[in-house]
Amino acid sequence: MQLTLRQAAQARAGQTQRPCVAPLRGLRPLARSASPLQPSTSSLSSSSPLARAPSSASPLRPGQPSRNARIGSRVVPQGIDPLAVGLFFAPGLAALVYAYFRGKGNMTDGLSHLLTEVSQGYFQPDVGGKNIPVSQGELSDLAGDEPLFKALYGWFMQYGGVYKLAFGPKAFIVISDPVVVRHIMKDNAFNYDKGVLAEILEPIMGKGLIPADLETWKVRRRAVVPAFHRQYYDAMVEMFGRCTERSVAHLDWEITAGKGKATVDMEQEFLSLGLDIIGLGVFNFDFGSINKQSPVIKAVYGVLKEAEHRSTFYLPYWNLPLADVLVPRQRAFRADLAVINQCLDDLIRRAKDTRVEEDPEVLQNRDYSKLKDPSLLRFLVDMRGEDVTNKQLRDDLMTMLIAGHETTAAVLTWTLFALVQAPEAEARVLEEIDRVVGDRTPTLDDLKAMPYLRACLGESLRLYPQPPILIRRALGEDVLPGGLKGDPNGYPIGKGADLFISVWNLHRSPYLWKDPDVFRPERFFEANSNPDFGGQWAGYRPDAVTGGQALYPNEVASDFAFIPFGGGPRKCVGDQFAMFEATVAAAMLLRRFSFKLAVPVEKVGMATGATIHTANGLPMTVTRRVPPGGSPAPQQEAKVPAAV
Numbered sequence: 001m002q003l004t005l006r007q008a009a010q011a012r013a014g015q016t017q018r019p020c021v022a023p024l025r026g027l028r029p030l031a032r033s034a035s036p037l038q039p040s041t042s043s044l045s046s047s048s049p050l051a052r053a054p055s056s057a058s059p060l061r062p063g064q065p066s067r068n069a070r071i072g073s074r075v076v077p078q079g080i081d082p083l084a085v086g087l088f089f090a091p092g093l094a095a096l097v098y099a100y101f102r103g104k105g106n107m108t109d110g111l112s113h114l115l116t117e118v119s120q121g122y123f124q125p126d127v128g129g130k131n132i133p134v135s136q137g138e139l140s141d142l143a144g145d146e147p148l149f150k151a152l153y154g155w156f157m158q159y160g161g162v163y164k165l166a167f168g169p170k171a172f173i174v175i176s177d178p179v180v181v182r183h184i185m186k187d188n189a190f191n192y193d194k195g196v197l198a199e200i201l202e203p204i205m206g207k208g209l210i211p212a213d214l215e216t217w218k219v220r221r222r223a224v225v226p227a228f229h230r231q232y233y234d235a236m237v238e239m240f241g242r243c244t245e246r247s248v249a250h251l252d253w254e255i256t257a258g259k260g261k262a263t264v265d266m267e268q269e270f271l272s273l274g275l276d277i278i279g280l281g282v283f284n285f286d287f288g289s290i291n292k293q294s295p296v297i298k299a300v301y302g303v304l305k306e307a308e309h310r311s312t313f314y315l316p317y318w319n320l321p322l323a324d325v326l327v328p329r330q331r332a333f334r335a336d337l338a339v340i341n342q343c344l345d346d347l348i349r350r351a352k353d354t355r356v357e358e359d360p361e362v363l364q365n366r367d368y369s370k371l372k373d374p375s376l377l378r379f380l381v382d383m384r385g386e387d388v389t390n391k392q393l394r395d396d397l398m399t400m401l402i403a404g405h406e407t408t409a410a411v412l413t414w415t416l417f418a419l420v421q422a423p424e425a426e427a428r429v430l431e432e433i434d435r436v437v438g439d440r441t442p443t444l445d446d447l448k449a450m451p452y453l454r455a456c457l458g459e460s461l462r463l464y465p466q467p468p469i470l471i472r473r474a475l476g477e478d479v480l481p482g483g484l485k486g487d488p489n490g491y492p493i494g495k496g497a498d499l500f501i502s503v504w505n506l507h508r509s510p511y512l513w514k515d516p517d518v519f520r521p522e523r524f525f526e527a528n529s530n531p532d533f534g535g536q537w538a539g540y541r542p543d544a545v546t547g548g549q550a551l552y553p554n555e556v557a558s559d560f561a562f563i564p565f566g567g568g569p570r571k572c573v574g575d576q577f578a579m580f581e582a583t584v585a586a587a588m589l590l591r592r593f594s595f596k597l598a599v600p601v602e603k604v605g606m607a608t609g610a611t612i613h614t615a616n617g618l619p620m621t622v623t624r625r626v627p628p629g630g631s632p633a634p635q636q637e638a639k640v641p642a643a644v
């Protein structure tokens with residue numbers, strides 16, 4: 001957690017390339033939760049400050065002084081104190097002494113407190129937020145079974161919708177209030193960039209849309225958005241159906257081999273399906289991962305794993321000289337990246353060799369049913385006036401490959417997980433699928449006719465947002481609104497302030513949702529509001545979904561209480577792609593197969609990286625389904641088709 005002196009000096013000098021210290025520490029892989037569907041604050045580890053908080057501590061009392069609130073208002077001394085320098089050379093001893101005097105007897109937390117209290121202000125630029133309630137994290141909380149996003153929920157209940165979380169010398173402002181989120185994502189969106197996330201992702205995604213600087217982002221966003229148009233979606237929905245047929249054939253094959261039933265890790269199945277779909281949709285490359293392994297697939301998983309590792313590691317050791325030569329996992333990462341880059345470069349070269357330059361409107365009106373290559377890459381290369389470099393195209397493709405793969409697979413994983421535990425919802429959704437689609441491959445019109453299935457997918461994203469935390473860094477001064485029961489004058493923050501937007505907290509907030517931990521898709525058909533916001537939050541309005549342009553519940557209908565795809569100018573460009581994909585796959589698989597959890601619910605667990613995935617896979621017992629009054633859906637050929 002500690003900064004080196006050089007990093008500290010840089011930070012004090014206000015350099016933007018500040019060190020990436022433990023920002024995503026809580027997005028740890030392999031942290032497990034015992035109650036995946038309905039986690040509650042009571043599941044916080046006993047070492048958590050919340051667990052020790054007096055039971056009378058009521059939610060949303062932002063004025064309530066925290067045991068560390070005084071840090072925020074302390075006069076900050078300038079310059080590097082020799083004492084602090086000395087402590088860097090004897091942190092263990094100092095931590096022990098400190099822990100002893102605080103009666104904590106825990107060296108890690110002692111070190112954390114020590115660094116917080118000694119170095120806060122020495123090594124941090126002044127990022128304001130002095131009147132924000134402060135909660136101090138314990139390193140031991142993060143090392144325990146609890147992922148950080150769940151711990152953030154506990155502190156939200158204690159400190160309110162805007163609070164500061166101090167870990168060691170670093171502080172993050174945690175936002176769980178829709179009024180404040182709307183301000184950051186929409187009203188003053190360009191005052192924020194992706195901060196530490198961009199630093200982590202830049203070596204992988206280069207100047208792709210997620211980590212890109214503002215200038216590059218503006219140009220690329222303008223180019224990429226028109227590529228997602230009506231004809232493209234029609235072609236994609238067909239392709240989703242063809243790819244899902246492979247999964248159907250694969251499950252059929254497993255069931256036949258298992259003489260009528262099979263145990264299948266459905267999370268892995270969805271990951272393979274998601275990879276095949278994103279490869280075809282973005283650059284017309286068939287990974288064929290449901291049926292085979294290949295060096296490119298191996299490399300993609302390797303790079304995804306490294307992205308996750310980097311987002312959860314304290315120190316950016318990979319930036320050290322020779323780290324990519326000396327550290328085996330960094331060597332492997334370089335090799336994986338080279339394999340993917342080679343594959344993408346070949347695809348880009350081929351697309352450029354066959355370029356037919358056209359205006360975007362002409363490209364959008366091509367007959368997609370006759371196109372051999374309907375991919376985004378084709379569109380981006382053919383667009384008139386877009387003489388984009390190969391490197392930029394590669395960054396765009398890599399970004400969409402990573403952003404669109406695990407996320408969509410996770411939606412399917414958690415939807416299935418939730419549905420098999422909610423018999424009424426499952427029966428209702430099956431009735432809808434049988435009635436609307438039957439054994440056909442769904443079309444875009446079918447998706448429009450299945451509101452309950454769409455609500456189930458939305459509900460899964462509410463309970464398991466991907467990712468559970470969004471990251472921002474202030475590019476200039478701002479005043480955050482106080483939000484529900486916060487400071488009516490707002491919270492002034494300075495350049496460099498790091499923010500966590502807790503999507504998990506928003507989506508499970510008892511101030512925004514009834515029975516927030518319960519899987520209840522019907523909620524998206526009911527209006528909802530909270531007068532305590534004094535009119536600042538417009539509530540959830542179902543007519544803005546069904547009567548408006550949107551098919552799925554979103555940030556507009558919920559006034560930023562439901563933000564599975566973000567909102568404002570940085571909103572996900574692939575939201576419709578992902579939701580159509582998930583709807584097609586869910587309809588086809590639920591229609592043909594019956595699923596039952598093959599392990600006790602608590603064995604599934606939760607692990608987080610960039611997304612929330614299961615800790616141990618999603619083993620399901622799969623059998624062929626007999627629809628009411630019908631015979632089993634026609635069995636697919638056991639031989640899996642090689643190409644779509």
Ligand code: HEM
Pocket residue numbers: 209210221282399400401403404405407408411465466467470471563564565566567569570571572573574575577578579
């Ligand atoms: C269920 C699946 C998905 C989820 C939950 C999801 C979620 C998100 C979220 C929350 C953001 C905003 C991040 C922020 O504000 O910091 C985002 C951005 C983005 N997503 Fe997605 N996404 C999904 C699928 C996809 C797909 C399929 C693609 C591409 C085909 C994609 C491409 C992108 C890109 C390029 C951005 C950056 C947009 C920008 O900054 O301009 N995503 N996504």
